[in-house]
Amino acid sequence: MERSDIIQLSKDLVYEKGSLIPLLQRVQQTEGYISEESIREIARLLKISENHIYGVASFYSQFRFQKPGKNKLKVCLGTACHVQGGQLLAQEVEKQLGLHSGETTPDGNIEYEEVMCLGCCAQAAVVEINGLIYSKMTSEKLIKKINELTSHSEISASLPVSEEELPQIVEESA
């Protein structure tokens, strides 16, 4: 991201160390990841070293340094989802797509992540696909969803930024 874009994003922030994480979050929300160029520019703006920024950003699981895949698939492995078979869903992803957490298919179509609790534990096991949360998932339902993703690779993959784009949660009918 260029300097001017970052200045635009940080309009209401004070240029101090405490603004680093909010700024990284905004950059990632806009660009989908944090590029080397963005880190360089943030370092100059906040007057801190690039090393420091990498040090901070790599501590938090939210930040990524590679271009995101087109579709985002997340499997919840929180405790409630674990006891309701979350691990089996993760295994299914590996079997179907050959992906481990943090990996993207070679064609850049599906990015996969294992997450800890999406706060819908009473509806476990849950899976999030492109911001939509699907409840009471089973391997069978997941395979169907994965097939949809691999056949129509057009499903939009934008990050939720406005109210309309917030994760909406739908129940999978059996």
Next chain:
Amino acid sequence: MQRFNQIKQNALKNWKTITNSSLPVIYIGTASCGRAAGALKTLEAIQGTLQELNQPAYILQVGCIGPCYLEPLMDIQLPGKPRISYSKVTPEKAHKILQAALVGDDLSPSLAVGHFGDKEFTKETGIPPFFDLAMLKPQVRIILRNCGFIDPENLDHYLAHDGYAGFMNALEKGPTGVIEEVKESGLRGRGGAGFPTYKKWEICRNAEGEDKYVICNADEGDPGAFMNRSLIEGDPHAVLEGMLIAGYAIGANHGYVYVRAEYPLAVLRLGKAIQQMRQAGLLGIDILGSGFNFDINVKEGAGAFVCGEETAMIASLEGERGMPRPRPPFPAEKGLNGMPTLINNTETFGILPNVLRKGGKWFSQFGTKGNSGTKTFSLVGKARHTGLIEVPLGMTLRQIVFDIGGGTIKPFKAVQTGGPLGGCLSATHLDTPVDYENMRASGSIMGSGGLIVLDESTCIVDLARYFLTFSECESCGKCTPCRIGSRILLETLEKIARGEGVDEDLDVLYRVADTMQRTALCGAGQTAPNPVLTTLKYFMNEYQTHIHGRYCPAGVCTELFEYRIIPEKCPGCGRCAQVCSSDAIYGKKKEPYSIDTEKCIRCRSCYEVCKFDAIVPVPVSQPMKVEVTL
């Protein structure tokens, strides 16, 4: 004051236009859990039906009322009638119920789960009162009083339900008077440790500092817990009012809500609520002419469990890696930017308006001596009735799991409390009262309120392994006991789960756990061994079966069992063969099926779909190949 009375009168008027209106009012729970069950689709159907019938009505999108297993919940209140609740309302069902109610004046009593009116109405219609449902009857709603009843995005609704009345009382009492009231209430922090709230406030009030901060801990990192999310999504102003009261009492001017980034709806609702407060003059300079200045900002977490720990949270707010710092100095003396900082849990703040509104004495009548008041829990896992509950402290686990939670379908095995730093309690603990001291005495902790019910299909060794995977991954790496200790615990548990365990491994677990408890820097490392220690203590036989019997009775550790189909129980429906992706199940319809254990990868798909409990895990028949690992 006058200004407050004015906005309050206005709010009451606006609320009454809805409740006293000649139009129907339709409530729909659209918090994250409601959405999880499809509430937004139901909402669309409601809007569509009203349009089709050309019937104007109020639609209130409310927060979670608790019984998530019944969701989506839709309620209808016809003019002059009480509100009636319907469960599992799919779009089609919504259409049917609305049409019957609005056109045919038929309230579909057979589909209703409960009403909010008086007993007379039950006699008339046969619909039970909502709060008489098995899951709700033993509950007491103080913290959750507005969740499910008001539109959380409407300040007027909160004001009309005595919102900010607690803060007004606080202004009258003065800062020390407020702390007295909190002391009288006996309130203890709901973030897990149960530290007396008034004491923390007193330290913070007396600490020197040109600036002071109030931080609301809404990081809720425990997987399987969602109480704070529900409270913020359902009644954000209650939490913010609590922060306002705290800020006033300790003399702070800045507040932050540190909320998990995984909770986008909560972040959005907090932002809206803060904006409304600023507009109403409840935040900013000289609030309501009291001379008190206060502002609140939202900070999103970035996905690190340890940031729920107060000193790590401060590091994160300062733009650093979220690593804990040694205490003392405690944040109440030297916290954010080196200034006195009060950190309380979201629920602690949510309770405060009630304490200030109705008095500390009133609050302390609930619960037990030393553990006063109510506490919310997220009741999940294998319980029949999953959802969010609020009960007086001191209620027994049995009442919570069986009366409220409805028990389990397969036989009950354990209940896990306190998240990854908590423990696992067996059936013998069911009569333990849930309070800070008793939970600790049992080896677990109360934690922030996650209660995960487990039945016999959950493997205890696997569960301990699961929590250690979490702790090992979330260890910030600063201190060696936690960084290396969690790794050794995890590797040892993995070894046992693979069937390679020996008796000495149990000693390793005890020794490492003990070292971590005594020497880790922060609470995360000190308590990370809890899941291992409690399971060793209460479920030793299951460890032994894994080590000596090379068998996982729950059928979870894939190398330690194989599946069998019990011919007498299998009617030959063929579902298992259908879902098997390894072609390991064969047979003819209407005759018992069989499993080829060579081909079976033990993915559990067949076990999950079998409705007849015909598929069971049994010990592996051939002698195990024991591989030597270094």
